[in-house]
Amino acid sequence: MSHANQFDLFQTRRFLPLFATQFLGAFNDNLFKNAMLVMITFFGLGVGGLGSATLVNAAAGIFILPFFLFSATSGQLAEKYDKATLARMVKLLEIAIMAVAAAGFVLKNAALLLFCLFMMGVHSALFGPLKYSILPQYLEERELLGGNGLIEMGTFVAILLGQIGGTLLVEHNPDNAAVVAAACLAVAAAGYLTSRAMPPAPPQVADLRINWNIFSETWHIIALSRRNMTVFHSLMGISWFWFFGAVYLTQLPTYAKDVLGGNAEVYTLLVALFSIGVGGGSALCEVLSGRKVEIGLVPFGSIGMCVFGIDLFFAKPAVAAAGIGALAFLQDPAHWRLIVDITLLGVFGGFFIVPLYALIQMRSAPEYRSRIIAANNILNSCFMVVAAGASILILSAGASIPQLLLIVALMNIPVAFYVYGLQPEFLMRFLVWIATHTMYRVRHRDLERIPDEGPVILVCNHVSFMDALVIGGAVRRPVRFVMDHRIFKVPLLNFIFRTAGAVPIASAKEDPAMKERAFLKVQEYLSQGEVVCIFPEGRITYDGEMNPFKGGVKEMAERSGAPVVPLALRGLWGSFFSRKDGEAMLKFPRRAWSRIELAAGEPVPAAAVEVEDLQRRVAALRGDWK
16 A cells, blocks of 8 residues: 555565665675774774775775676576565675674784675675665555655665764774674674565566676676666666765765864764765655656756765865864864755755666566666666776875865766756756746645556646646656647747657647647557646636637547546646736746645546536636636
């Protein structure tokens, strides 16, 4: 059953054990890794005479490398076998790795700990594809964005707590590494126990033959991901996020120590701010998107990452302090701007990444979904390994840590233009989201009456130039609009309409060829099971009252057999984009963030569609509120 709130998923067995297993795994990754990094950075643990900065960057690459090496195999395994069973086997592997790591901590053997870090990368590479591909099996489509938001929130909270835990354990037990070892083993055991409560998740392709050649299979699954370019561009967007995040998170220990003059507490505080930001942004995605996968949040997230990443460079203090702790750091007003920048970097990162994960899950074929997620992990690992190498090269060339972070923030600009040029749907949805969340407060009523799948025709009253954007922003499924060709040509809106696949139409008297092309395009959309929206009045109202409906909608329903759902827009009359008191968009706007409503009526079967009846239904839905 669908839930009214994403946090209600914690009450279900189909989500809570998965969340807990993922949370504990991410927590243990970071408990172990951070304990080791703190020993390297602050307590002199080393190997081969390498400096702490080099070892920290090398550790990042060592942890990520297994994602490249083993993701192709793990994607196949998650496709072929029950994912819940695989999760339990992966958690048993984690217990074995932590047993070896315990010896490394007790012996203070950096080489053995780096080996275990590599093996924890193997563990995470095996768990990643099943973690994300299992969500569409456990959750309804309406729950996907919220579920992904909670998973991302939990992951970054686990990162935060793991890093705090690793730091505190080492700081308070510098001569008693057995405490760190015992903690890592205990968390691994708890993760195995939670995995045992995960419900079965049957294989999608039980007869799949495993290709153990990691190179040919890696090439194969990347080619699979390219079959749907929206999915592939989403994978590239996620990979860029992890490049960006890897650079920032990897440099934070040195940034805290050398740039800010802080101790390990300040490093932990910076990680906490970033992690809380990502967790908060991830959880907010469902609220901001109205429980649908809103990819318009992706450009919004990238803009914020760029703005606050650049500002972070200018927010650094002119003079570093001398070994201050977290409390003193927080109390100094000179650091407050930096604190805000770090936190909002995380928030906008959450806006950026959560819709992309949900989009991949929705638009990937079930029989390939685990392998697509594996392709995502491979691309992520490539980007993160490159991030580690690029960081070493840039720092070796003489750049400071703040300059490195500024370079990466500035790289967001060309990357954003490139990705949104290839995939204009992201930018189109962003413009729709901005328009419908800054100009209006939209209330939705009974939109669940619009079928979740299959062809359907929507009919609505026509009040303003914003009608299509309001409907497109409210309806969970992509909507193809049939609209007057003059409205279709309005600057800026034309980009949105073209990208959304809108259909310009003219009357038979004005341009019979255009009308026929429009009807053929509508039939094509409906035959593909899509949603088409028509404004049967044929023009925007001049007096706030509905004009007579034209007969085209009846013909479209008869040709396609698609049901018709009446809609009504309420509250747009008198807005800047309506024709009240003069031409639209030529008068001074009198209202901002106005309250409006979109209401849906009961679907009408194609055989029962009558134009007069549809107009009565829309008028009844609208009522007296124009």
